[in-house]
Amino acid sequence: MAAMGQEDDDVDHYEVLCLPSGEEGAGLSLEQIEKAYRTQSRLRHPDKRPDDPNATADFQRLASSYNFLRDESLRRQFDARLRGRREAAARAAASGVKRRKAVSDLEERERAAATGQAVDAAEAARREDKRKAADVKRELEEFFAAKQSASSSTPPASAPGAPQDAPKTDKGKILKVSWEGGADYYNAAKLEEIFKQFGGVEDVVIKTRKSRSRGSAIVVMASKEAALSALQNHSVYNVFSVPLIVAPVQESGGVPTRSTHTPETRPSNLGGTGFNDLEASVFRKLQEAQKRKQNG
Incomplete structure (x- = not known):
């Protein structure tokens, strides 16, 4: 299949068809994908862009992504890969925040120990x-x-039609x-x-x-x-x-x-x-x- 040759981790087939990706893309129907392909085909056909040297390659990529998403099995595998990427990115972001907080806490404790300004825990809790x-x-x-x-800025409660209780x-x-x-x-x-x-x-x-x-x-x-x-x-x-x-x-x-x-x-x-x-x-x-x- 032509789409199999285009299966690349760096290609988002939804974006190639100018469709939303992620969970929203996974929920698109085949009819919506076909409609997007027809629209993009008319806009990006090489005959419409005679001065664009990349027009033919772009149109071939469009057709390949369309054929890929039409295959239900390939599309499910692709959606799973996209979901895995998003989850990995979220975990990495969360890990980065925790790591920065741990470093900040360590530096704060070291500064307190170096200046002899360690605060009694009970007193700190009371102040907090x-x-x-x-x-x-x-x-x-x-x-x-x-x-x-x-x-x-609202009418008084006694005014006609004014609400008595929110x-x-x-x-x-x-x-x-x-x-x-x-x-x-x-x-x-x-x-x-x-x-x-x-x-x-x-x-x-x-x-x-x-x-x-x-x-x-x-x-x-x-x-x-x-x-x-x-x-x-x-x-x-x-x-x-x-x-x-x-x-x-x-x-x-x-x-x-x-x-x-x-x-x-x-x-x-x-x-x-x-x-x-x-x-x-x-x-x-x-x-x-x-x-x-x-x-x-």
Whole structure:
């Protein structure tokens, strides 16, 4: 078969036909592949490019990739190879982040030992709890200020047709998303584009931490089914050079660091979708921080 001669680890047959690769490419039907081939054939035929010395080779490559993808057995093997490459790249990225963190921790310990500034572990833990409690308090104040700002631009509750109570967002629709390797790597628009493949996205709230090496966000899906699909399809997030870690929001624990809403955040939703649940979560975490302080 002609396609067998073109089977090369460096060739992405989907890209040759100007089709999406990865999991999206694996889900394409034969009819979609044939349509793409016909379109590209008309555009890239050598007769259409008489001044291009590479036109014939390019057209032959197009035909070869098309014949390759038409073979179901070869296509399955090719999809498996692409999936293996993405998983290997994700593992390498994760390993690189862990390795850099280990080196950074080692250097920090060496500096502390060299300058005689080693801190008592119990005292360090108390200071950390105190800092986290202060961060949660500031976060709560920011939520109140944002909510008050949003409510000031809406009609009063007594106005005709004004909503009496904002509906609570089902926690089953809310996802906590985090990543390492740079807090600014993902913005709200990029996360919304990623999660739209599982269903509608109602809201994305970016939370910026003091540590710029780790980022996090809250993603509110349009339905529980969409959120469940996003949780189950972990392989989708491994295709990025900085992988995403996705978890249901009700399972997240600990006291969050101080967060600020970036320009990508939608201020119109602060008093509605996603806000009530986030506000309740901040209250709960503040109480937990106070209990730890009392018991410390």
